[in-house]
Amino acid sequence: MTVARTARDRARQEITAEILAAGRAQLHRTGPSELSLRAVARDVGMVSSAVYRYFASRDELLTALIIAAYDELGAAAEAADEAVEDRTDHLARWQATCRATREWSVAHPHDYALIYGSPVPGYAAPQDTVMPATRVIVRLVEIIVGAHASGHTSGAAAPPAGAVDPSPVVADAMAFIAEHSDISLEALPELVMRTLMAWSTIFGTLSFELFGHLKGSVSDYESYFEQTTLRLAGDLGLA
Amino acid sequence: MTVARTARDRARQEITAEILAAGRAQLHRTGPSELSLRAVARDVGMVSSAVYRYFASRDELLTALIIAAYDELGAAAEAADEAVEDRTDHLARWQATCRATREWSVAHPHDYALIYGSPVPGYAAPQDTVMPATRVIVRLVEIIVGAHASGHTSGAAAPPAGAVDPSPVVADAMAFIAEHSDISLEALPELVMRTLMAWSTIFGTLSFELFGHLKGSVSDYESYFEQTTLRLAGDLGLA
DNA sequence: ACAATGCAAGAGCAATGCTCTCGTTTGTTG
DNA sequence: CAACAAACGAGAGCATTGCTCTTGCATTGT
Numbered sequence: 435m436t437v438a439r440t441a442r443d444r445a446r447q448e449i450t451a452e453i454l455a456a457g458r459a460q461l462h463r464t465g466p467s468e469l470s471l472r473a474v475a476r477d478v479g480m481v482s483s484a485v486y487r488y489f490a491s492r493d494e495l496l497t498a499l500i501i502a503a504y505d506e507l508g509a510a511a512e513a514a515d516e517a518v519e520d521r522t523d524h525l526a527r528w529q530a531t532c533r534a535t536r537e538w539s540v541a542h543p544h545d546y547a548l549i550y551g552s553p554v555p556g557y558a559a560p561q562d563t564v565m566p567a568t569r570v571i572v573r574l575v576e577i578i579v580g581a582h583a584s585g586h587t588s589g590a591a592a593p594p595a596g597a598v599d600p601s602p603v604v605a606d607a608m609a610f611i612a613e614h615s616d617i618s619l620e621a622l623p624e625l626v627m628r629t630l631m632a633w634s635t636i637f638g639t640l641s642f643e644l645f646g647h648l649k650g651s652v653s654d655y656e657s658y659f660e661q662t663t664l665r666l667a668g669d670l671g672l673a
Numbered sequence: 674m675t676v677a678r679t680a681r682d683r684a685r686q687e688i689t690a691e692i693l694a695a696g697r698a699q700l701h702r703t704g705p706s707e708l709s710l711r712a713v714a715r716d717v718g719m720v721s722s723a724v725y726r727y728f729a730s731r732d733e734l735l736t737a738l739i740i741a742a743y744d745e746l747g748a749a750a751e752a753a754d755e756a757v758e759d760r761t762d763h764l765a766r767w768q769a770t771c772r773a774t775r776e777w778s779v780a781h782p783h784d785y786a787l788i789y790g791s792p793v794p795g796y797a798a799p800q801d802t803v804m805p806a807t808r809v810i811v812r813l814v815e816i817i818v819g820a821h822a823s824g825h826t827s828g829a830a831a832p833p834a835g836a837v838d839p840s841p842v843v844a845d846a847m848a849f850i851a852e853h854s855d856i857s858l859e860a861l862p863e864l865v866m867r868t869l870m871a872w873s874t875i876f877g878t879l880s881f882e883l884f885g886h887l888k889g890s891v892s893d894y895e896s897y898f899e900q901t902t903l904r905l906a907g908d909l910g911l912a
Numbered sequence: 913a914c915a916a917t918g919c920a921a922g923a924g925c926a927a928t929g930c931t932c933t934c935g936t937t938t939g940t941t942g
Numbered sequence: 943c944a945a946c947a948a949a950c951g952a953g954a955g956c957a958t959t960g961c962t963c964t965t966g967c968a969t970t971g972t
Contacts, residue, residue, distance in 0.1 A: 440938085440939065441939090442937090446950095470928065483932090483953075486930075487949075491929080551884075552704070552705065552786035553884055593907070595907075597900060598900065603896050604897075605892075606889060607891065610889055610890060630890065630897075630901075631878075631901055631904060634877035634881055635870060635874040637877050637880075637881070637886075638880065641877065642872075642876070646792065647806070647876075650803065650849055651845055652843070652845055652869070657842050662870055664835060665836065665866070667833065669830065669908065679969090679971090680969080680970090709959065710960065710961090711960080719921090720921050720922070721960080721961085725961075725962085726920080730961080
């Protein structure tokens, strides 16, 4: 956060925040594709053209909202993990992190759709969004690798017959982790593979729930999710 | 398909199909939320108001396109399964069905986003869409249950310690299968639970791939998907 | 042959994203 | 302190959207 020097700078920051908040509020009422820059302008008592002094386009406003959503979700997940007192109970940490992810998602379905739903066409996520987007999965990786490093594991799911060495497939993911964190996961490609799968399962399940694909198949979404993440933890060898 | 009796009926069916095709084509160029009824009208050489004789609203056009997409995907998956000659090789059938699902999805990303992305706000999927939507998962269930019924299985993943009986959680799904198919899966709640999870993983993975969430983590999407479904098959006990 | 119906066209409404041009306010520089 | 440049808010305007309504024309079944 840069310090606001002049009064104008301060006003600019404030108004920018106001616009973002109004956009946020409108997002909760309508939905990503329905977000109207004019309506946001009305909410903050400005004329539509004035908003363009702060955001060059509707997409730029969306990008800011996307980053905010990623950060909020990431913070919620991290906080839930850190609230677990026994830091060696990796299963509890895993479940808490997953649970917080779901709770934030069902509490903010429109924000969830904004970041995990279909991208708005023609909109390419700028680089600013990638770091906030990784917070949840990075935390999950930390928990899993931490468990394996400290030996708090039971047997993880073994690769089935016919499976090839997943090293080349997950090489990029391993490189990313190696670069952006101090976690060491050399010689654990199968675990990384399973972690990616679990990650996909978690958000696939949430998307299914929030987008209505589980209607008719599952009634108690919370229990279903809980049982799902529990089995994923088992597959990952979390004791 | 009802037989077109009068010339007027025939023209109506033809024009309806033309509108749908134009909508389809436009969808491939832009995206669900960008689909413009006026542009579709222009494509088929009509004025926008004329289209309303065939579809009461933009949402109704979208619904028709959604059903078409579900049916196309379902048909592709079923055809891939049926192309496997050895009907007892349930693993091959599973992999073929999954592979076809992905192939259709990457070939039709916009149609995929239409059915598995964020729903358009205020739009509630009408009842007509639910049966076509179930074709893929029903086929997957058939393969899995068929394998278990005929004994072509190795050990499926066991529920981890602390897991509760998933029966109540998956009761609705079992009731649905019992009603809409002749598959018998009594006393297999854990398998149903794992099947739902695998289903979520498959489409979670596809959503991640198509919506750009795997960028930077996976480079060879095809191999990654293949290895993913292979492990899911293992978890489901497919030999 | 005729009345009823189906249909396409056009005008029109409210709303959208975005651009451009105005004065006005603000901050910096000579 | 004065002058200039940059930032700013307001308003008008453009092209576009989904949708409604009315008006005629063509097709249909009797």
